Every structure is written in structure tokens, then in C-alpha cells.
Amino acid sequence: MRTVLTLTGVVLVVGSVLVFLAADQVVAVLAPGFDESTADLAARLTRIVVVAALFVAGTDILAAACQAHGRFFASGIQGVPFNVVMIAAAAWAGPRVGIESLAVGFVVGSAARLLVQLPAVRAAGMRLRPQLALRDPDVREVLRLTPALLVGSAVLNVNTLVDRAVGSAQGEGVITSLSLGFRVIHLVDALLVVTVVAALYPAFSEAGAAERRHDLRQLVDRTLRVMVALLMPVVAALVVLARPVVQLLFGRGDFDAAAVSATATAVAWYAAAVLGVAVRSIASRAFLAVGDSRTPTVVAVVAMVVNVVGDLTLGVTFGIAGLAVSTSLSLLVGGVLAVALLARRQAAVDAGRLARSAARSGCAALVAGVAAAAVVAWALPAGQSAAAAVAQIAGGAAVLGPVFVVVLLLLRGPELADLIGLLPGRASRGGRR
Known part of the structure; x- marks a missing residue:
């Protein structure tokens, strides 16, 4: 180290x-x-x-x-x-x-x-x-894996650079709105995704040995399903509550109503990126656990191409919304491709089961999001004040969460049980059983 x-x-x-x-x-x-x-x-x-x-x-x-x-x-x-x-x-x-x-x-x-x-x-x-112990075996292993990882990191940076280059020609405030909008997404990622992924990597590495590949497959498959079910309502909340969240966080001083609206647009169209980042992060770490650093690099390159093409088409045409959509699409495509390759090459994911679980969670999140949007629009106070923003966020969340749970119950999928298993104490009791 x-x-x-x-x-x-x-x-x-x-x-x-x-x-x-x-x-x-x-x-x-x-x-x-x-x-x-x-x-x-x-x-x-x-x-x-x-x-x-x-x-x-x-x-x-x-x-x-x-x-x-x-x-x-x-x-x-x-x-x-x-x-x-x-x-x-x-x-x-x-x-x-x-x-x-x-x-x-x-x-x-x-x-x-x-x-x-x-x-x-x-x-x-x-x-x-x-x-400087360059002959240490562990250091040599790090240096061996570094080139592929550097390519993947460079690809992500290229995406950001192209976003900024195109945004710089779209008018004043575009880059600021994109940066602050993605800052909100990054905060959600830090709270819900990074912690889980960091804790899982040692478990993936331990289960990555050839004699324990079955354990790795079960762990990856369940983790992906739980993460998708957890993040679907978060995506819905970011879309529905983008404006009050931005108003509460940034809406003061020179950050006027136009700036709030522009940044809220970025947050809403970036929302799906949370899901793409999580899925791709989990799949990439599963590949690294079995010693495959090449596949995550290929996935990163494909995602970069999607982002660049989107920036030069959607971004140029639609400005902030187009640039944010391009980023979200690239991350979602990268996540789906990583999961597909993980299923094909390592048999670590039941792709059909994951797709059905995502469809149920997505349906529940859509219904909950519509219900929350209706309450925010018709039943809660409007305005640019922090108090109005807090009321809208609290009211929208209070509707979105319960509706999401009710729809999952009606769909009779295992997602709700998986989410309950994440609660403190439940996981440990489940492990003792």
C-alpha cells in the first residue's frame, strides 16, 4: 500500500x-x-x-x-x-x-x-x-491490473470532458446546472451505493475462487436484485422531487428561479444514472473478483461511445436535458451490458429473473411516482421558499414510499421480502437461520 x-x-x-x-x-x-x-x-x-x-x-x-x-x-x-x-x-x-x-x-x-x-x-x-518496493509481488499484481483500470477511468473522464465541451457552447449556466445536478446524484450514490459496493467487494473476492464460484453467483444475483428494488423508488423520487430538492439545497442568493429550474431539469434526467452506476459497479467488481479486468474496460468503452454520440446529438439539440439523458443512457447501457456479459461468461446472474424483478420494481416505482407527483402538484403549497420545498419533499416521500410497498405487495414478487431483509437485525436473524 x-x-x-x-x-x-x-x-x-x-x-x-x-x-x-x-x-x-x-x-x-x-x-x-x-x-x-x-x-x-x-x-x-x-x-x-x-x-x-x-x-x-x-x-x-x-x-x-x-x-x-x-x-x-x-x-x-x-x-x-x-x-x-x-x-x-x-x-x-x-x-x-x-x-x-x-x-x-x-x-x-x-x-x-x-x-x-x-x-x-x-x-x-x-x-x-x-x-518504493517495486519487486513486491502484491505491487506487481497492482501494476498488472493498472492499465485496464486506467482505461476504464479515462473513459469516465472522457465522458465528463465531452459533456463540458458541448455544454460550454449551450449558453451561460449550463455547465453549472449539470455539475450541481450531478452533485445531488452523487450524494445519493455515496449514501446508498458506494457503502454497499465497498462492503461487498471483499466478499466477492473471497467467493471468486474457483471452488466457490457457486457462492459468488448467488451473492451477485441477489445483490443485483436487491439493489435494483432499493433504487427504483429513489429514481422516482429524484424525478418527482427534483425541483424542491434543488430549491432547498441551492435556492438562495444569486441562485434564482431560472437556475433552480435548470438544475432541477438536470437532476430529473440524471436520476436513472443512479441505477446504472449501481448495477455496473456491482457487475464490475464481480468481474474483478474472478480476475477479469478486461470486460469492465470493454463495457466502459461502449458506455463512452453512447455518451459521446448522445452529447453530440441529444445534447446539442436539447441542451441540459439532452446532456443529462446522454449520461444516464450511457450508464444504463453499461450496466445492462455488464450484467449480460456476467450472465454469459460467468453464469453469475439469472438475467431473466433479474429482468422480471426490475420490471415489478419499476412498475411499482412508476405508480408511486405518479401518485407522489399528483400530491405535490395539487395538495401541497407551491412557491420558492425553503418551507414550501420541505413540505413538498416530505409530502411526496410520505406518499411515494407506502404506494411503492403496496404495489409490490399486489404484484406478489420477492422484492419486498428482500428489502425487509436489509433492515438492521433482520439480516443477522436470517443468517442464524
Whole structure:
């Protein structure tokens, strides 16, 4: 771990210095639609944000090391302080300091993510000292897997870069709305997906041995069904409650009604991305557990193509909605493709059973979403105030949850029992049986 951390630090320091020095050229390539003043601002923000590179990489490495020692809490909650800092930067510091507050918030939030890992690192007995042991077998294994993983990571970054490049030519505020909209999605991902996936990876790795492949198949299959059933109503809630959520989080200062509407549009069309991220993350980790790093890379490339094509067609035509749809489509396509390949190559998923479960959960979420939307539109107070936003969120959620459960009961599927099994105490009792 220390060797990987040292190598990463050296590479990132060099890369960060280069980006800092060439920020103007980087912005010219990535955001060709910016005018001169906006490009200067973007370059200034880039020089601030690049400081966070070391924090982000250090956090990911330390979180993975802690997970290998059976410690998941810190890695599971790391997204929470980051998103809290970012939202605070936008809601409180933004009206007072300006757009630079978001860049500083990104750096501070990234540092907060790193600090969250330190107690777990200390508890696991790991020492943070520089080391270069390139002949260590574990280091060589990491280096062997790195190229494929770098391609997958690069693909995700290409998606973001194309989104920003197309968005930069769509008008003022488009990139900000997309960034803040996806920040809401990322918060949901951090709370509901990252924690589960992080805890599952060691279990996948343990079950990935050839003699335990049957256990891996059962674990992956059930995890996917439970995650889909859990996230379907979340997707519905993000669509229905996008506007009051954005109003509550960001609707103050210079963030006027037009900005709320634009960002809410991004949140609503990004909503399905939560499902795509979760499914693809689970499937990718199952592949890695059996030593297959190539398939997740292929899936990432296909998803990138979908996103780029969508950006250049839907994004150019429909602006914020089109760009958000392109991202969601790419993640959903990647998730479906990963599951299909997992079923075909590893027989780790009953694709038909998963499709039927997703259809039942989707139907229940659709009915619940329509019911919640009707209550929000007709029975709850409208307006731009925080109080109205809280009432709409609480009222919509109070309707959506029970209706979702009732429809699942009527459909007589196993999803409700699976979700109940996630409740504290239920899982342990089920395990004792």
C-alpha cells in the first residue's frame, strides 16, 4: 500500500504541476465554447481544483487498503462530508465569495474525504511512510491490473470532458446546472451505493475462487436484485422531487428561479444514472473478483461511445436535458451490458429473473411516482421558499414510499421480502437461520 501511495503521489505531483502551468491551454481544448473572460475564469478555477488531485487519489488508495482489512465504515461515508462541503460552498459561500467558492469547496471537501480515512488507517495498523518496493509481488499484481483500470477511468473522464465541451457552447449556466445536478446524484450514490459496493467487494473476492464460484453467483444475483428494488423508488423520487430538492439545497442568493429550474431539469434526467452506476459497479467488481479486468474496460468503452454520440446529438439539440439523458443512457447501457456479459461468461446472474424483478420494481416505482407527483402538484403549497420545498419533499416521500410497498405487495414478487431483509437485525436473524 505504501509503495502504491508513493508512486501515485509522485505521478500526481508532476501531473498537477503541468496542469497548473498549462491551465489556459487545457481550458481552450476542453471548453472551446467559452468566451475570453469565461475561459480566464475557468483557467483560474482549474489551478485551484488541481490541488485536490492528491487528496482524491490518497483517499481512494487508503479506502481500498482499509476495506482489505475489513474496515468499511470510513470508505462508506467518505462521500457525505465531501458533498456537505460542496453544497455548503454553493449555498452559503457562493453568494458571498462567488464561483471560486465551489473550487475551494472541492479542495476542502476532498481533504475532508481523506481525513475521514485516517482513523481507520490507524486502527488497521497501517503506517503512512514513503516506500518504493517495486519487486513486491502484491505491487506487481497492482501494476498488472493498472492499465485496464486506467482505461476504464479515462473513459469516465472522457465522458465528463465531452459533456463540458458541448455544454460550454449551450449558453451561460449550463455547465453549472449539470455539475450541481450531478452533485445531488452523487450524494445519493455515496449514501446508498458506494457503502454497499465497498462492503461487498471483499466478499466477492473471497467467493471468486474457483471452488466457490457457486457462492459468488448467488451473492451477485441477489445483490443485483436487491439493489435494483432499493433504487427504483429513489429514481422516482429524484424525478418527482427534483425541483424542491434543488430549491432547498441551492435556492438562495444569486441562485434564482431560472437556475433552480435548470438544475432541477438536470437532476430529473440524471436520476436513472443512479441505477446504472449501481448495477455496473456491482457487475464490475464481480468481474474483478474472478480476475477479469478486461470486460469492465470493454463495457466502459461502449458506455463512452453512447455518451459521446448522445452529447453530440441529444445534447446539442436539447441542451441540459439532452446532456443529462446522454449520461444516464450511457450508464444504463453499461450496466445492462455488464450484467449480460456476467450472465454469459460467468453464469453469475439469472438475467431473466433479474429482468422480471426490475420490471415489478419499476412498475411499482412508476405508480408511486405518479401518485407522489399528483400530491405535490395539487395538495401541497407551491412557491420558492425553503418551507414550501420541505413540505413538498416530505409530502411526496410520505406518499411515494407506502404506494411503492403496496404495489409490490399486489404484484406478489420477492422484492419486498428482500428489502425487509436489509433492515438492521433482520439480516443477522436470517443468517442464524
